[in-house]
Amino acid sequence: MLKLHVNGRDWSYDGDPEIPLLWVLRDEFGLTGTKFGCGAGLCGACTVHVDGEAQRACTMQVSDAEGHAIVTIEGLDSKGEHPVQKAWRQLNVPQCGYCQAGQIMQAAAFLAKTPNPTRDDIHGAMSGNICRCGCYERIEAAIHLASTGV
Numbered sequence: 407m408l409k410l411h412v413n414g415r416d417w418s419y420d421g422d423p424e425i426p427l428l429w430v431l432r433d434e435f436g437l438t439g440t441k442f443g444c445g446a447g448l449c450g451a452c453t454v455h456v457d458g459e460a461q462r463a464c465t466m467q468v469s470d471a472e473g474h475a476i477v478t479i480e481g482l483d484s485k486g487e488h489p490v491q492k493a494w495r496q497l498n499v500p501q502c503g504y505c506q507a508g509q510i511m512q513a514a515a516f517l518a519k520t521p522n523p524t525r526d527d528i529h530g531a532m533s534g535n536i537c538r539c540g541c542y543e544r545i546e547a548a549i550h551l552a553s554t555g556v
Contacts (some may be wrong), residue, residue, distance in 0.1 A: 408472050412437070413481025423469035428452045430468045431478060438465030439479035439507045443536070453508035453515075454478050460515035479507035482514060490514045493552035501539035509535050513549050523553055 410420045411434060419430055431437045431454070433509075440463055441449030447462035454463045455477040455529075482488045486495075490513045498505045509532070516531040517523070523531070528549050537545065 408468060410468070410476060411474070412476040413478060416518045418520050420469060421468075422538050426464050426465050427454070427468045427471045428463035428465045431476075433462060437478045437480050441504060441507060443505070443508070448512065448534070448536075449505070450508040450512055451533065453511040455482075455511060455515055458515065458518060459531055461502055477511075479511055482511065487513060488554040489556045490548070491516065492556040493548040497544055497551060499541055499544040501541050505535065505537050505553070506556045509537065513545070513552065517549065517553055521553060523549065 408423060410417045410419060410430075410502065417435055419434055421430070421434070428440060428442060431440050440454055441451040442464065443449035445464050447465035450462065451458050452463040454467070455461065456471065456474050457474075483491060490510050494506065494510060512532060512535050520527055520531070525546065528546050532545065532549070
């Protein structure tokens with residue numbers, strides 16, 4: 407039996423310890439905001455925070471998550487009022503929206519460590535997150551806005 411700490415809550419999982427964290431979050435815990443994209447950690451749709459660091463949930467075994475604080479998009483802010491979420495809404499960032507939870511989680515972890523980013527900082531931090539709709543300019547603008555505290 408694995409014990410996981412997700413979004414400030416303790417959860418138990420009694421299944422395959424090698425299954426990706428993504429599937430436990432979605433299928434066992436009902437936290438469907440974390441999306442499946444590529445399954446290889448290349449697109450960023452499944453980004454969650456592990457002890458405050460952005461991590462791809464599709465490549466992390468659930469057993470490796472035990473003993474760490476996991477935060478999904480549902481736990482970033484219970485009311486959706488994290489500065490990144492507010493900036494996303496203010497600038498109407500999403501088009502289809504599929505990648506946006508992963509984009510937001512990547513941006514939030516980045517801004518926690520780099521509160522006053524340059525354009526190059528943002529590009530570097532977000533380069534591993536793919537937006538199929540090409541909303542990169544709005545994503546960059548929202549990260550800049552969020553860095554000001556919205």
